[in-house]
Amino acid sequence: MNNLPTIFSFMQKKLYLLSFLLIYSFCNLNAQNNSNSKRIYGIVIKGGHLIDPKSNINEPMDIATEIATPSVMGQPAVEPRIALIAKNIDTALALQVVNSKGMYVTPGLIDIHTHVFYGHSKTDYLSNGSIAVLPDSYTFRTGVTTVVDAGGAGWKSFPTFKKNIIDLSATRVFSMLNIVGEGMRGGDFEQDIEDMDPEKTATVAIENKDHVVGFKLAHFSKADWTPVERLTKAGRTADMPVMVDFGSGNQSLEELFFKYLRPGDIYTHSFCYVPGVREPIIDTETKLVKPFVRKAQQNGLIFDIGFGSGSFDYRTALPAMKQGFYPNTLGTDLHASSINGAMKDQMNVFSVFLAMGMDIPSIVKAATWTPALTIKKPELGNLSQGAIADLTVMSIRDGDFGFKDIVGNRQEGR
Amino acid sequence: MSKVLRKFTMRKISILIISILISASISNAQGKLYNTLIKGGRVIDAKNNINALLDVAIKNGKIAKVAQNIDPAQAEQVVNAKGMYVTPGLIDVHAHVFWGTQPNSYLMNGDVGVTADGFSFRSGVTTMVDCGGPGYKSFEIFKRNIIDKSQTRILAFLNIVGEGMRGGDYEQDVSDMDYRLAAKAAIDNKKHVVGFKLAHFTNPDWTPVERVVAAGKLADMPVIIDFGGGKLPIEDLFFKYLRPGDIYTHVFTELERRDPIVDLKTRQLRPFVIPAQKRGIIFDVGFGGGSFNFNQAIPAIKAGFLPDLMGTDLHTGSMNGSMKDQLNVLSIHLAMGMDLPSVIERSTWKPAQAIKRTELGHLSEGAIADVAILSMREGKFGFRDIAMNRYEGAKKLECEMTIKGGKIMYDLNAIASNLSR
Numbered sequence: 001m002n003n004l005p006t007i008f009s010f011m012q013k014k015l016y017l018l019s020f021l022l023i024y025s026f027c028n029l030n031a032q033n034n035s036n037s038k039r040i041y042g043i044v045i046k047g048g049h050l051i052d053p054k055s056n057i058n059e060p061m062d063i064a065t066e067i068a069t070p071s072v073m074g075q076p077a078v079e080p081r082i083a084l085i086a087k088n089i090d091t092a093l094a095l096q097v098v099n100s101k102g103m104y105v106t107p108g109l110i111d112i113h114t115h116v117f118y119g120h121s122k123t124d125y126l127s128n129g130s131i132a133v134l135p136d137s138y139t140f141r142t143g144v145t146t147v148v149d150a151g152g153a154g155w156k157s158f159p160t161f162k163k164n165i166i167d168l169s170a171t172r173v174f175s176m177l178n179i180v181g182e183g184m185r186g187g188d189f190e191q192d193i194e195d196m197d198p199e200k201t202a203t204v205a206i207e208n209k210d211h212v213v214g215f216k217l218a219h220f221s222k223a224d225w226t227p228v229e230r231l232t233k234a235g236r237t238a239d240m241p242v243m244v245d246f247g248s249g250n251q252s253l254e255e256l257f258f259k260y261l262r263p264g265d266i267y268t269h270s271f272c273y274v275p276g277v278r279e280p281i282i283d284t285e286t287k288l289v290k291p292f293v294r295k296a297q298q299n300g301l302i303f304d305i306g307f308g309s310g311s312f313d314y315r316t317a318l319p320a321m322k323q324g325f326y327p328n329t330l331g332t333d334l335h336a337s338s339i340n341g342a343m344k345d346q347m348n349v350f351s352v353f354l355a356m357g358m359d360i361p362s363i364v365k366a367a368t369w370t371p372a373l374t375i376k377k378p379e380l381g382n383l384s385q386g387a388i389a390d391l392t393v394m395s396i397r398d399g400d401f402g403f404k405d406i407v408g409n410r411q412e413g414r
Numbered sequence: 415m416s417k418v419l420r421k422f423t424m425r426k427i428s429i430l431i432i433s434i435l436i437s438a439s440i441s442n443a444q445g446k447l448y449n450t451l452i453k454g455g456r457v458i459d460a461k462n463n464i465n466a467l468l469d470v471a472i473k474n475g476k477i478a479k480v481a482q483n484i485d486p487a488q489a490e491q492v493v494n495a496k497g498m499y500v501t502p503g504l505i506d507v508h509a510h511v512f513w514g515t516q517p518n519s520y521l522m523n524g525d526v527g528v529t530a531d532g533f534s535f536r537s538g539v540t541t542m543v544d545c546g547g548p549g550y551k552s553f554e555i556f557k558r559n560i561i562d563k564s565q566t567r568i569l570a571f572l573n574i575v576g577e578g579m580r581g582g583d584y585e586q587d588v589s590d591m592d593y594r595l596a597a598k599a600a601i602d603n604k605k606h607v608v609g610f611k612l613a614h615f616t617n618p619d620w621t622p623v624e625r626v627v628a629a630g631k632l633a634d635m636p637v638i639i640d641f642g643g644g645k646l647p648i649e650d651l652f653f654k655y656l657r658p659g660d661i662y663t664h665v666f667t668e669l670e671r672r673d674p675i676v677d678l679k680t681r682q683l684r685p686f687v688i689p690a691q692k693r694g695i696i697f698d699v700g701f702g703g704g705s706f707n708f709n710q711a712i713p714a715i716k717a718g719f720l721p722d723l724m725g726t727d728l729h730t731g732s733m734n735g736s737m738k739d740q741l742n743v744l745s746i747h748l749a750m751g752m753d754l755p756s757v758i759e760r761s762t763w764k765p766a767q768a769i770k771r772t773e774l775g776h777l778s779e780g781a782i783a784d785v786a787i788l789s790m791r792e793g794k795f796g797f798r799d800i801a802m803n804r805y806e807g808a809k810k811l812e813c814e815m816t817i818k819g820g821k822i823m824y825d826l827n828a829i830a831s832n833l834s835r
Contacts, residue, residue, distance in 0.1 A: 118529065119515060120559045130529075130563045134513065137532045140734045164515050168525050340535045340824045402828030 041083055041094040042067040048100030048393060050085065052107060053365035054382035062089040063105060065389040080389045100393045106364045107381050108145030108390025110371040111346055113243075113268055113306045113331025114138075116173060117152030117161050117183070125186030126152050127178070128160055131336045135171040138334055142345040143392035146172040146380055148371075150243055150268070150306075150331070151216025154183035155197070155204035158212070166211055172390075174375060176214040176243055177201055179231045190219045196230040202237035209238075213375035214266075218245035225251070228260045241265050241374060243304070246278050253279040254292045263300025266374060270303040270327055271320065273313035280316055287319040294325060302374050307343040307406070308333030312352075314405045321356045329374065330366045342404040347394070352403045360396075446835060448473050448489040449820060455495030455787060459502060460759035461776035470500055472783040475820035480777055492831045493822075495787050498814055501758045502775050503540030503784025505765040506740050507638075508663055508700045508725025509533075511568060512547030512556055512578070520581030521547045522573070523555055526730050530566040533728055535816040535824035537740040538786030541567040541774055543765075545638060545663070545700075545727070546611025549578035550592070550599035553607070561606055565823065567784075569769065571611040571638050572600050574626040585614045591625040597632035604633075608769040609661075613640035616671075620646065623655045636660050636768060638698065643671030649686045658694025661768060664705035665697040665721050666714065668801070675719070676710045683717035691719070696768050699747075701737040701800075702727030706746075708799045715750050723768060724761040736798040741788070741811040746797045749807025754790070787815040787829075 041064035050061035066080040091097045116135040119128030126132050135147050153161035153175055161183075166173045178184050181195045189195070205212040215238075217231040228244065235242040243266040246256065261267070275284050281293045281303075297303055305312060305327045330349050332338065343349060350363050372381025379388050448471040457468040457480060469484040470477065486492045511530040514523030521527050530542050548556035548570060561568045573579050576590045584590070600607040610633075612626040623639065630637040638661040641648065652662065668674055675687045691697060699706060699721050724747065726732065726740050737743060744757040766775025773782055791810045798804055816824040 118513075130559075133532055134529055136730060137528055137733060141738075164525075336531060339532055344536075344826075400827075404825070404828045 039093055039095050040067070041065060041089070042080055042389075043096045043098060044089050044091050044094035045098045045100050045105050045391065045393065046089070046091060048103045048105035050105045050383065051361050051364045052383040053361060053369040055384060057085070057383070058361050061085050061087060063383060063391070064089050064094065065391070067095065082383050082385055082387045082389050084385065085383060098393065103393050103395045104360065104364075106143075106392045106394065107368040107383050107387070108392050109143045109346055109367045110146040110148070110375075110381050111139075111144050111332050111334065111367065112148045112266070112329045112371040112374065113150045113304055113333050114147040115152055115184070115333070115335040116147055116149050116165055116169075117157075119160075119164060123185045123187075123189070125184060126335060127154070127157055127183030127185045128164070129185070133334060133336055133339060135165070135169045135173055138339065138345060139171040142347045143394055144171070144346050145390035145392070146174065147334075148174045148176055148213060148375060150176050150333070151178035151184050151218050154178040154181045154195075155201045156181045157183045158204055158208060162208070162211060172380075173211070174213045174377075175211055176216040177205055177212055179215055179217050179227060179234060184218065186219075191221060193224075193226050193230075196227055198230045198233035198237060201234045205234070205238040205240060212240070213377070214241040214243060216243045216245070218247065220247035221249060223249040223251050225260070228256065232260055232262070232265075235262070235265065240376070241302075243268055245269055245306070248277045250277055250279065253281070253290070257292065257296040257301055261301055264302065264374065266302040266304050266329070268304040268306035268331060269308070269311035269333075271305060271313060271317040272311040273315040281325070282316055282319050289320050289323050289325045297325070297328070302328045302370070304329040304331045305349065306331045306333040307338065307349050308335065309337035309341050309343065310406050312342070312406050317356065317405070321358070326358060326362065326366075328366060329371045330363065342406050342408065348403070351401065355401075355403060446488060446490050447471070448478055448484075450491045450493060450817070450822070450830075451484055451486055451489035452493045452495050452500055452785065452787065453484070453486060455498045455500035457500045457777065458755055458758045459777040460755065460763040462778055464777070465755055470777060470785065472785075472817070472820045475783050477777050477779055477781045477783050479779060490835050491833050493787070493815060494829045494831075495814070497789065499754065499758075499788045499790070501538070501786045501788065502762040502777050503816065503818060504538045504740055504761045504786050505541040505543070505769075505775055506534075506539050506726050506728065506761070507543045507661070507723050507765045507769060508545045508698055508727045509542040510547055510579075510727070510729040511542055511544050511560055511564070514555070514559060518581070520579055521729060522549070522552055522578035522580045523559070524580070528728060528730060528733055530560070530564045530568060533733065533739055534566040535818070536813055538788055538813040538816050539566070539740050540784040540786070540816060540818040540823075541569065541771075542728075543608060543769060544568060544570045545725070546571050546573040546579050546613050546640075549573040549576040550596045551576045552578045553599055553603060557603070557606065565818070567818070568606070569608045569771070570606055571609045572596055572607050574610050574612050574622060574629060579613060581614075586616060588619070588621050588625075591622055593625045593629035593632065596629040600629070600633040600635060607635070608771065609635040610637045611640070612637065613642070615642035616644060618644035618646055620655065623651065627655060627657065627660070630657070630660065635770070636696075638663050640664055640700070641672055643669075645671060645673060648673040648675070652686065652690035652693070652695050656695055659696065659768070661696045661698050661723070663698040663700035663725060664702070664727070665699060666707055666710040667705045668707040668710050669704070674710055676713045681709070681713050683714050683719055687714070688719055691722070696722045698723040698725040699743060700725045700727040701732065701743050702729065703731030703735055703737070704800050706736070706799050707801055708803045708805055709801075711799070712750060715752065720752060720756065720760075722760060723765050724757060736800050736802075741813055742797070745795070745807060745810045746805070748809050748811070749795070749797055749805055783817060783820040785815075785817040786813065788812065789814050
């Protein structure tokens with residue numbers, strides 16, 4: 001195994017979403033069961049193994065949700081909350097019971113790195129373009145209730161993003177505004193420093209703070225710190241985190257981490273491997289995780305996966321994981337080029353990390369409580385009483401499975 | 415300036431030619447006969463009446479050979495399909511993929527459609543037919559925004575309504591059902607248009623049916639009918655209006671407003687349904703968000719009636735509901751007692767014939783290399799119809815790989831080897 005392994009073949013386990021519950025979908029139960037007054041819970045999920053990283057719960061527990069208030073225009077008037085977690089909840093108290101025996105019950109997953117600003121504008125990339133995808137087609141089937149669009153919209157295009165995507169999606173959609181006013185339109189647009197206005201970007205973020213959770217810089221190709229400076233300025237002005245895709249300027253990671261980013265900021269595509277284009281987190285000779293990278297993580301920098309179609313490489317991932325350097329968040333970088341490739345979906349990303357030795361509670365944490373705290377939405381990503389009742393029920397399949405990285409090579413067993 | 419440019423271009427072209435020659439000579443020297451070899455799977459190919467353990471070799475986007483024990487050394491890439499089923503790429507004749515940002519436009523450039531590529535390849539589907547999203551007025555937008563931008567092969571049933579499936583009053587407007595203009599648009603775009611759709615018409619009036627069939631006759635294409643809510647008798651539709659080869663969709667619906675195929679009182683299949691099928695009327699499932707009911711499907715299948723086509727009626731209202739995707743629809747029919755070759759035939763060769771695209775839906779040598787590789791999971795699975803009735807099954811299909819035109823579009827468990835040239 002001295003040469004570079006690029007794939008984990010035939011691992012024994014794969015996470016599989018068995019069923020998923022978003023509270024939106026059962027508002028109508030109210031009417032059917034009004035006659036029975038002793039039913040005080042909307043849903044009781046019975047017999048599952050509950051994982052709630054926030055509260056360190058990792059054991060068999062039942063969980064009950066509040067009864068949803070009658071819906072208005074298909075959406076609940078008030079979002080139902082978690083009502084109770086207990087060893088044994090009486091199913092007679094519930095309008096509906098879910099049998100989750102042999103399954104894991106977790107908070108609804110949060111994918112911190114997606115591209116959901118789909119559209120048919122002429123410049124056709126990740127801002128109102130057809131390289132993005134529509135959220136509802138990819139979220140619920142893979143346990144995700146909340147997605148963060150990572151820089152699709154800029155301050156100029158946020159109103160379109162809100163109208164076309166946020167308002168029309170059943171998925172909870174947040175935005176990290178691109179520091180580029182035009183958003184992620186690709187090509188020269190993203191190289192235009194003139195269009196990176198921290199004040200205007202921060203203003204739109206603050207005005208839309210129900211939907212905007214931070215700022216994104218991506219795809220900048222020159223060795224120039226100005227875009228990072230503008231980005232962090234927007235972050236400080238709005239008191240929101242920033243996420244950096246470190247482009248292709250091959251600048252110093254150490255400088256980025258310690259001179260520019262703050263604790264709570266996000267470095268994405270952590271496990272990419274493109275030396276000479278972007279500095280990897282591991283030393284290309286020794287394969288050791290660079291000491292300053294660990295130090296940055298200890299200081300509170302968030303390392304996101306952002307798997308995508310070009311950003312997860314076993315040449316970085318395997319040595320890093322072996323040395324105990326785990327990512328903080330498991331963002332998918334969902335877009336049209338990753339949905340059918342090596343990435344596929346949130347559950348596949350989970351399974352890839354399970355195959356590399358990350359345990360289930362750590363994986364769940366990296367897609368629930370950690371991203372919730374990172375985007376400063378502590379009402380999400382946990383199952384405390386009073387938390388928003390977003391829940392995922394998943395099961396684990398045993399068998400022979402194979403995974404690929406973005407280089408697409410497959411390791412044959414030798 | 416232009417001289418420099420020309421010189422540069424010439425040089426680029428000569429480099430290109432040289433590199434093509436080099437690569438050609440290399441591949442000749444090493445003698446790889448095939449690009450991709452699918453090894454060890456059970457091939458189910460209804461057109462050629464094949465249901466056997468065979469290897470499938472692909473070259474230049476076409477099926478090159480289907481035979482036992484093809485030598486893996488002859489292929490650049492080998493796909494290990496042991497224990498899996500190898501079928502033609504699936505054809506979903508009933509999808510709604512005309513997503514767009516036009517407000518209140520339903521399935522015509524509106525937000526109820528879905529984008530094809532997120533649903534096709536992961537379910538073994540290589541071809542989707544949009545079922546009446548665009549009308550003749552909106553086909554151009556459909557082509558530009560959807561057909562040209564999708565990796566999935568997208569075909570269309572043109573709506574008989576000029577405005578297409580915009581919902582509400584648009585679909586009730588008989589004066590916008592111009593069969594001549596619809597037929598003209600279909601003929602002008604016959605590379606993409608395979609027929610005509612009528613849907614959602616609510617009045618007891620045969621005019622829309624007459625118009626859609628007239629368009630079908632003019633263009634020599636089939637029509638597909640969603641039989642609205644006029645409570646007109648389906649027996650008349652099958653025997654007086656439709657031609658053999660025309661399609662009746664949502665066959666297992668049980669709605670107050672529509673004449674059902676299974677009698678609501680006796681729960682028996684009505685006597686004229688099988689004769690209609692014998693006459694050549696094609697019956698599509700069109701599962702959707704409101705059109706598949708076990709109370710219709712189970713008695714009908716028990717009485718010996720099998721649907722001809724396994725259309726999903728994919729849209730935002732069905733993708734996360736009981737329908738989910740093409741393979742879930744096939745699995746439900748397996749649970750109700752249909753066998754695997756039957757459901758595969760009804761999502762490959764039968765739809766190819768129904769839409770007159772007989773170059774698709776089979777694995778004959780020389781055919782377009784659209785292939786689905788499926789595995790059958792065994793366990794305890796639950797299925798629902800749109801009325802939330804539950805039904806259990808012991809088998810469920812899973813898509814392992816989808817190949818379109820020789821290109822691997824989806825590989826669930828990394829069963830393809832590295833390339834070796």
